[in-house]
Amino acid sequence: MSALEQDLGALPFFAGLEPVYLRLIAECASPACYDPGESIFQQGGQADRFYIVGEGRVALEIFSSDRGILTIQTLASREVVGASWLFPPYIWQYDARALEFTRLLAFNAVCLRAACDQDHDLGYDLMKRFARLMVERLNAARFQLLDVYANPASGR
Amino acid sequence: MPTRLREGDGAPVPGFGISSIPSRQPGEHNGLLFSAFLCASASLRESKKGKISARTGIFVLFGFGVPGHNDRASGGAEVHVGILNAMIPIHYVVQRVCRETRDTFTIELAPSTEESIAAFEPGQFNMLYSFGIGEVPVSISGDPAESGCLVHTIRAVGPVTQALCDVTRGDTLGVRGPFGTAWPVSGAVGGDALIVAGGLGLAPLRPALYGLMRNRSAYGRIALIYGARSPEDLLYRREIEKWRSHLDLQIEVTVDGGRGEWRGHVGVVTTLIGRLVFDPARTTALVCGPEVMMRFTVLELLKQGLSEDRVFLSLERNMKCGMGLCGHCQLGPFLVCRDGPILTYSALRRWMDRREA
Numbered sequence: 001m002s003a004l005e006q007d008l009g010a011l012p013f014f015a016g017l018e019p020v021y022l023r024l025i026a027e028c029a030s031p032a033c034y035d036p037g038e039s040i041f042q043q044g045g046q047a048d049r050f051y052i053v054g055e056g057r058v059a060l061e062i063f064s065s066d067r068g069i070l071t072i073q074t075l076a077s078r079e080v081v082g083a084s085w086l087f088p089p090y091i092w093q094y095d096a097r098a099l100e101f102t103r104l105l106a107f108n109a110v111c112l113r114a115a116c117d118q119d120h121d122l123g124y125d126l127m128k129r130f131a132r133l134m135v136e137r138l139n140a141a142r143f144q145l146l147d148v149y150a151n152p153a154s155g156r
Numbered sequence: 157m158p159t160r161l162r163e164g165d166g167a168p169v170p171g172f173g174i175s176s177i178p179s180r181q182p183g184e185h186n187g188l189l190f191s192a193f194l195c196a197s198a199s200l201r202e203s204k205k206g207k208i209s210a211r212t213g214i215f216v217l218f219g220f221g222v223p224g225h226n227d228r229a230s231g232g233a234e235v236h237v238g239i240l241n242a243m244i245p246i247h248y249v250v251q252r253v254c255r256e257t258r259d260t261f262t263i264e265l266a267p268s269t270e271e272s273i274a275a276f277e278p279g280q281f282n283m284l285y286s287f288g289i290g291e292v293p294v295s296i297s298g299d300p301a302e303s304g305c306l307v308h309t310i311r312a313v314g315p316v317t318q319a320l321c322d323v324t325r326g327d328t329l330g331v332r333g334p335f336g337t338a339w340p341v342s343g344a345v346g347g348d349a350l351i352v353a354g355g356l357g358l359a360p361l362r363p364a365l366y367g368l369m370r371n372r373s374a375y376g377r378i379a380l381i382y383g384a385r386s387p388e389d390l391l392y393r394r395e396i397e398k399w400r401s402h403l404d405l406q407i408e409v410t411v412d413g414g415r416g417e418w419r420g421h422v423g424v425v426t427t428l429i430g431r432l433v434f435d436p437a438r439t440t441a442l443v444c445g446p447e448v449m450m451r452f453t454v455l456e457l458l459k460q461g462l463s464e465d466r467v468f469l470s471l472e473r474n475m476k477c478g479m480g481l482c483g484h485c486q487l488g489p490f491l492v493c494r495d496g497p498i499l500t501y502s503a504l505r506r507w508m509d510r511r512e513a
Contacts, residue, residue: 012430059422071414071422076431099419139452143424144412148446149355149385151259153313 002026008105011052013080013129021122028111034098040081045092047084049106053077056102061095073137074099083130085109242479245285245330246271248306250323256309256391260356261321262297265306265329273331276300277338278363279470279498283478284308285330286319293475293493294320295360296334301370306331309359309391335478337498339442340468341367347438348376352425352453354383354445358391360470360497361444365399372404379406379432383425383449386411387418406432425449426456436461444470451508454501464502471497471504 001009005022008014008029014022032051034040040051040058051058058075072094075081081104084092090109116123248265255261267273273282276296285291292314298307312318323329341364349368353361361380368378380399384390390409400407408428410421421428425445439462443453450469457467473485473492480494488507490496501508 057421068415071418073423073427074410074421076421078431140424140427143426143448143452146448147385147412148448149383149389149412151311151313154259 004029011078013052013078013133017125021125024115024122025107025112028108028115029105030108032104032106034102034104036098036100038098040096040098040102040104041092042095043092047082047090047092048109050080050082050085050109051096051104051106053079053081054103054105056104057099058102058104059097059099061097063095069095073140080130080133083134085113086127086130239479239481242332243477245283245291245332246273247328248272248331250325250327250329251305252325253323257389259313259321260309260311260391262307262309263320263323264298265308265331266304268328272304273306273333275303276334276363278341278367279339279360280334280336281360281475281478281493281497282306282308282331282333282335283475284310284320285332286316286323287328287330289319290316291330291332291476292316292320293335293478295470295497297359297362299366300363301366309356311356332478335493337496339364339367339470339498340440341371344368344440345371345374346376347440348434349378350429350432350434350439350441350457351378351380352383352429352441352443352445352457353380354425354449354453355385355389356391357444357446357449357470358382361442362392362395364442369402369405376438377406377432377434378404379408379434381408381410381425381428381432383410383412383445386413387420408432424452426452429453429456429460437463439466441467442470443467447472447508464505465500467501468498469501469504469508471499473497 001019001022004026005019008026009017009019009022014025017025031054032040034056041047041049043062053075055077058081059071060073060075060081061069061071063069081096082092084090112126116126247268249268250263251266252264253261254263276282278300279295281293281295283291284294294308294310294317296306297309298305308320310317310320312321320329339361351361351365365378365380368375372378382390382396390396390411396407396409399405408421408431410423410425410428411418412422412424414420414422441457441462443450443457445453454467454469458464471487471492473487473496475493476482476484478493480491483491485492485496487496487504488510490499490503490507
């Protein structure tokens with residue numbers, strides 16, 4: 001098992017994944033570095049990758065014409081960036097930007113999608129992992145929407 | 157347990173008024189006797205300044221029992237005097253007012269005479285009385301080791317807290333307390349300590365952090381996760397920066413919404429828990445914030461492997477007497493002002509999700 005495969009296996013996101021799949025995923029991975037403020041991907045762009053943060057922090061942002069750039073969430077080491085590669089039309093829904101010097105592992109989604117289509121066990125496993133991630137983020141987003149820290153006297 | 161939120165939307169906030177006594181008496185507490193007791197306390201507040209001893213006079217005058225207290229005491233008279241003492245506010249003078257956010261202020265109080273309340277433990281609260289307006293429970297947010305001065309962080313959410321936020325140096329307030337249970341600062345010795353604060357919930361947790369830092373070598377990792385609505389809503393910003401400079405403390409601050417110059421985390425507190433390194437089997441978690449936030453936080457802590465009896469929450473209920481007499485703050489078997497505000501999740505699990513209406 002290569003060092004990269006071992007590193008991937010140690011990530012919570014890939015914990016318990018079959019070694020043969022770890023190898024396949026490692027073959028689709030390449031390192032990427034971003035300087036502070038540098039764009040990683042932009043809303044509307046082709047979602048042909050997903051990322052795992054190795055070092056640094058990434059902000060997911062959305063632009064609003066009346067409020068400017070709004071940060072929705074920040075992601076840190078060992079966390080996954082991007083799920084739009086999973087479903088057509090494979091378009092990024094948000095911007096992603098490095099908040100500081102950031103090292104990422106970029107995974108080639110085209111390669112992975114083809115592998116998932118060929119091996120449904122891999123596809124099902126990956127889908128479960130991403131579904132869990134998306135449910136966790138959906139719950140966090142709902143919690144965020146509750147605006148629990150607002151002053152009750154302000155009427156929100 | 158930060159500033160209590162239920163001030164009645166403009167209704168008088170009873171501290172001494174009999175209107176606060178519920179018609180349905182919870183548990184074993186006798187509201188009728190208690191309301192008479194409150195009347196007596198109120199009527200004698202003024203005479204306290206006079207020559208008679210109001211505090212013993214009340215006992216002679218009424219001589220009734222307070223269920224649940226008299227039974228446990230060896231001497232009824234002493235118990236009555238003790239309770240009455242706890243019902244009469246001690247005058248404190250505002251020494252300093254610091255604006256934390258647009259609606260939240262920290263006030264420092266010193267006793268106006270030699271009389272002062274007893275030493276407090278982290279997590280306890282006082283009843284603060286704005287004379288002529290009302291009385292509310294407010295957590296003590298200062299350092300327990302600094303005697304003499306009381307620090308309270310108050311958010312203006314109603315008429316009483318607005319009055320407390322409007323005070324200026326030299327004003328006088330009434331203080332009763334300290335009341336309630338404390339954070340298990342010594343109970344966490346030997347393990348990791350994780351503090352999760354949401355919004356104003358940092359105020360009652362700050363004394364616990366002081367306690368942990370003072371005895372730093374007795375603990376493993378110490379981490380604070382603090383969530384606020386926006387960067388502008390963060391409490392104690394300068395102090396947080398100071399804490400961050402401690403290499404043996406992990407301080408993570410996140411906001412629900414950030415724009416412009418904010419370079420920190422954005423997202424809810426629960427998203428940061430999984431990023432920390434701690435030993436779940438040896439970790440004590442202290443959690444305070446809005447109840448919804450605490451529910452999400454507990455779920456995440458349990459997911460990370462903490463046991464229910466090592467997760468401590470500070471509850472917020474409608475407290476009036478502060479001593480478990482009036483029953484306003486009853487939650488199942490607990491009178492939150494006396495048995496809480498700090499309780500374990502294992503004790504609260506059955507009761508936290510109960511709807512009140």
